[in-house]
Amino acid sequence: MSRILVVEDEQRIAAFVAKGLRAAGMVPTTVRTGREAVEHVLAGEVDLVVLDLGLPDQDGFGVLDRLRGSGSTVPVIILTARSSVEDTVAGLEGGADDYMSKPFRFEELLARIRLRLSASAAPATTSVLAHGRVTLDLRTRRAGVDGRDVDLSAREFALAETFLRHPGQVLSREQLLSRVWGYDFDPGSNVVDVYVRYLRTKLGASVIATVRGMGYRLDG
Incomplete structure (x- = not known):
C-alpha cells in the first residue's frame, strides 16, 4: 500500500x-x-x-x-x-x-x-540516455558531458531528460511546460527560456539549438 x-x-x-x-x-x-x-x-x-x-x-x-x-x-x-x-x-x-x-x-x-x-x-525503459557529448543516468540521477560529471538541479535534469528522449526533434515551449513543469497552460513566464539557458551553460552552448518561432531542439 x-x-x-x-x-x-x-x-x-x-x-x-x-x-x-x-x-x-x-x-x-x-x-x-x-x-x-x-x-x-x-x-x-x-x-x-x-x-x-x-x-x-x-x-x-x-x-x-x-x-x-x-x-x-x-x-x-x-x-x-x-x-x-x-x-x-x-x-x-x-x-x-x-x-x-x-x-x-x-x-x-x-x-x-x-x-x-x-x-x-513506472519502470524506465533504459537507465542511461546518451546523445552526442551528453549522458544522463536515470537511476543515479547523474549527468555527464564528455565523461565529466555535471551538477544539475532536479528541474534541469528533467528538462535535459526530455530533450534526450527526443533528440533532433523540435520541442515547443508549450510541450516543455507540459512535460517538465506539468502545466496545461502557458502561465506567461519565461521559465523555459531561463532553464534552457542554464542547460546551455552546463552542457555546452551548442547542445540545444533555438528554432525561431517554434521552440528548441537537441543537436549533436
Missing part, C-alpha cells in the same frame, strides 16, 4: 485528507512541521508527500528545497491556500510535482496522487 505523508498544521484538514486516503486503500501519516516532514522522507518511509506551505516552523518552500537538495525524488504535491501564479511557478520550479490550491475537492487530490504514484512507479 502507498505511504502518503500529509504535512499540514490545520488538524481539521489533515484529518479530512487522511480519512479519505485510508478509504482509498493508502496509508497516511500526518505531521505538523517541516522538520518532521524532512525526517520522515529522508528516512525512506514515504512514497508521496502532500505539502502545505504555511507551516508553523518554516515555509513549505524551505522543506521542498531541503528534500530536493538532499537528492530525494519522492513526489511532492503542494496543497496550499496560496493561489497566485508567482507561488505556483515557484513551487513547480522548486521541484514540486504538482500544485493545488485550497479550497479543494478530495477526489481531484486523490486523482493527482494516483497519477504521481503511477508515474514514479
